[in-house]
Amino acid sequence: MTALLARRRSKFATAAVLLVALVAMGGAYSVATSANRAQAAPRTETSTQVEQGKKLFLEGCSTCHGAGGEGNFQPDGTVAGPSLIGVGAAAVDFQVSTGRMPLANPGAQAPKKAPIYTPDEVAALAAYIVSLSPADPGPAIPTPDMYDYSNLTPEELALGGQLYRANCAACHNFAGEGGALSAGKYAPTLMEVEPRIIYEAMLTGPQNMPVFPDTTMRVEDKQAIIGYIKSLETQPNPGGIDLGRLGPVTEGLLLWTLGLGLMIAVAVWIGVKAK
Amino acid sequence: MSIEQSPHSEDLPPHVPRRADTDPRAAKRAERQVGLLFIASSLATVGFVAAYVFISTEDLLDLPFFGNVSTSNLALGLLMAVALFAIGAGAIHWAKKLMSDVEVINERHPEGSDEESRAAALAEYERGRDESGFARRPFIRNSLLLSLALAGIPAVVLLRDLGPLPGNALRHTMWTEDMRILTAETLQPIRPEDLEIGTLVSGVPEGIDLVLEEEGNLNELAKAPVILVRMDPEDIKAEQGPADDPWGYEGILCFSKICTHVGCPISLYEQQTHHLLCPCHQSTFDLTDAANVIFGPAARALPQLAISVDTDGYLVARGDFSQPVGPSFWERG
Numbered sequence: 001m002t003a004l005l006a007r008r009r010s011k012f013a014t015a016a017v018l019l020v021a022l023v024a025m026g027g028a029y030s031v032a033t034s035a036n037r038a039q040a041a042p043r044t045e046t047s048t049q050v051e052q053g054k055k056l057f058l059e060g061c062s063t064c065h066g067a068g069g070e071g072n073f074q075p076d077g078t079v080a081g082p083s084l085i086g087v088g089a090a091a092v093d094f095q096v097s098t099g100r101m102p103l104a105n106p107g108a109q110a111p112k113k114a115p116i117y118t119p120d121e122v123a124a125l126a127a128y129i130v131s132l133s134p135a136d137p138g139p140a141i142p143t144p145d146m147y148d149y150s151n152l153t154p155e156e157l158a159l160g161g162q163l164y165r166a167n168c169a170a171c172h173n174f175a176g177e178g179g180a181l182s183a184g185k186y187a188p189t190l191m192e193v194e195p196r197i198i199y200e201a202m203l204t205g206p207q208n209m210p211v212f213p214d215t216t217m218r219v220e221d222k223q224a225i226i227g228y229i230k231s232l233e234t235q236p237n238p239g240g241i242d243l244g245r246l247g248p249v250t251e252g253l254l255l256w257t258l259g260l261g262l263m264i265a266v267a268v269w270i271g272v273k274a275k
Numbered sequence: 276m277s278i279e280q281s282p283h284s285e286d287l288p289p290h291v292p293r294r295a296d297t298d299p300r301a302a303k304r305a306e307r308q309v310g311l312l313f314i315a316s317s318l319a320t321v322g323f324v325a326a327y328v329f330i331s332t333e334d335l336l337d338l339p340f341f342g343n344v345s346t347s348n349l350a351l352g353l354l355m356a357v358a359l360f361a362i363g364a365g366a367i368h369w370a371k372k373l374m375s376d377v378e379v380i381n382e383r384h385p386e387g388s389d390e391e392s393r394a395a396a397l398a399e400y401e402r403g404r405d406e407s408g409f410a411r412r413p414f415i416r417n418s419l420l421l422s423l424a425l426a427g428i429p430a431v432v433l434l435r436d437l438g439p440l441p442g443n444a445l446r447h448t449m450w451t452e453d454m455r456i457l458t459a460e461t462l463q464p465i466r467p468e469d470l471e472i473g474t475l476v477s478g479v480p481e482g483i484d485l486v487l488e489e490e491g492n493l494n495e496l497a498k499a500p501v502i503l504v505r506m507d508p509e510d511i512k513a514e515q516g517p518a519d520d521p522w523g524y525e526g527i528l529c530f531s532k533i534c535t536h537v538g539c540p541i542s543l544y545e546q547q548t549h550h551l552l553c554p555c556h557q558s559t560f561d562l563t564d565a566a567n568v569i570f571g572p573a574a575r576a577l578p579q580l581a582i583s584v585d586t587d588g589y590l591v592a593r594g595d596f597s598q599p600v601g602p603s604f605w606e607r608g
Contacts, residue, residue: 170543210475240341274371
């Protein structure tokens with residue numbers, strides 16, 4: 001202790017104290033939040049699920065989406081959070097179980113991140129959002145048989161590819177690697193995305209993605225598209241590095257830097273007089 | 276021309292001999308290096324043939340960082356690179372280390388021929404003119420000129436095979452009144468209530484499959500595709516068509532899918548901004564404002580297709596596009 005006191009005027013003292021304080025705060029916070037998590041035991045009864053969902057919603061979502069999910073519209077016209085009434089369980093499952101919601105900070109796009117809520121909590125939130133508009137509950141979470149792509153014939157896979165190129169490739173790239181939209185927005189990669197999540201994205205049109213409802217893109221069409229996307233994941237790269245499969249930009253960059261660099265190096269070697 | 280003969284050789288910096296010039300062991304070493312490069316090239320060539328014969332194209336090799344690589348491709352590429360590069364590298368190394376590197380000045384000489392050669396050439400030409408009678412027999416000369424002039428005509432006639440000229444084909448698509456709009460690829464008719472707000476549908480005209488089969492080409496499919504979007508009617512600022520009878524239907528708008536810049540299929544639709552972007556050159560159309568161009572190289576708004584609903588409740592076109600779809604062309608006006 002005396003040794004510590006003796007060093008209190010050291011130029012590192014302020015930084016050290018700050019560091020200790022920050023670590024302590026962070027630790028206390030994570031202990032507190034994990035204690036909250038432990039309280040949220042999985043329930044099966046729907047009414048208690050709605051109750052639990054409401055509680056979670058008020059804690060984690062209501063700041064932006066309003067206390068009753070009605071949205072938060074500022075007087076100047078900006079939307080802090082859109083209304084969630086009638087968005088459906090599929091939208092909640094997509095946004096929350098991929099970690100896109102709750103949003104870490106407002107920006108051009110809500111990025112995918114580690115989910116905050118457990119699957120039970122997501123189900124509770126979905127039940128609560130559905131309970132807000134019983135007359136028009138919005139799209140439900142698809143059942144596993146809807147996105148089961150294991151029994152597709154080669155013909156159906158080929159149709160999936162045609163549908164993918166007609167409807168998805170403009171934003172998500174021909175190889176499903178995603179791509180840029182305007183003003184900082186982007187279409188995320190489709191590689192390693194769960195079939196349920198892909199289905200829900202088509203069904204609900206999250207953020208700037210348009211909606212592809214089951215009426216104009218039938219369940220079997222969505223199945224074929226998912227099967228095609230999954231077949232893209234296993235495509236081999238006979239040339240080695242796939243360079244992100246982003247097309248001519250990365251390939252051109254490689255040739256301009258590595259290829260031209262090599263040629264310049266050889267030209268310099270030829271030109272230098274031998275010793 | 277050697278250094279002794281050059282009048283300017285005293286301007287050069289003094290010649291510095293290389294190690295291989297003075298040290299026989301260094302020369303021997305350089306000789307060995309050059310020879311080994313050529314032998315490496317020979318071995319790589321033999322290896323290339325062996326790799327082609329013995330390595331299955333199915334084999335995959337797991338390399339760090341590169342991932343799974345086709346063993347055959349990798350071996351063929353590397354061996355051919357060594358085979359070619361080592362020949363060049365050996366030649367350069369040889370020239371740099373062992374061949375003479377004494378500095379030499381190569382004097383320029385006048386580029387024109389001397390008077391005597393020029394006079395001889397002129398005399399030869401005149402003798403040919405007189406002996407052939409080219410100037411003396413105008414009938415032969417003129418008939419020859421005629422036949423040469425006509426010889427180019429078959430090439431012009433053959434250009435016709437590039438045709439026929441497109442005629443009206445660029446100005447019209449197969450859309451007609453009451454033709455149903457079907458989903459692309461799956462060819463299902465569409466009801467307005469199928470489209471919730473924010474929906475995007477790629478559409479084609481009914482019967483497109485029969486037309487493609489009949490014509491044996493994709494010309495109609497290249498012109499006719501459309502996209503359907505549905506937005507909140509309050510978001511729509513302007514539509515194409517007369518103000519009292521706009522071409523949309525209850526917030527459903529139908530536009531040509533062919534970009535007016537160079538004709539890429541355009542379906543990068545941002546549901547919240549209602550901007551439609553072309554993935555080729557980022558032309559951006561504002562679908563709330565009659566699909567006018569707000570960014571990028573496209574010169575014209577996307578043509579809107581007037582739509583309605585038939586007696587069975589399916590979305591149909593009210594006729595063809597009112598202007599040519601796709602990129603500009605010379606006669607478009």
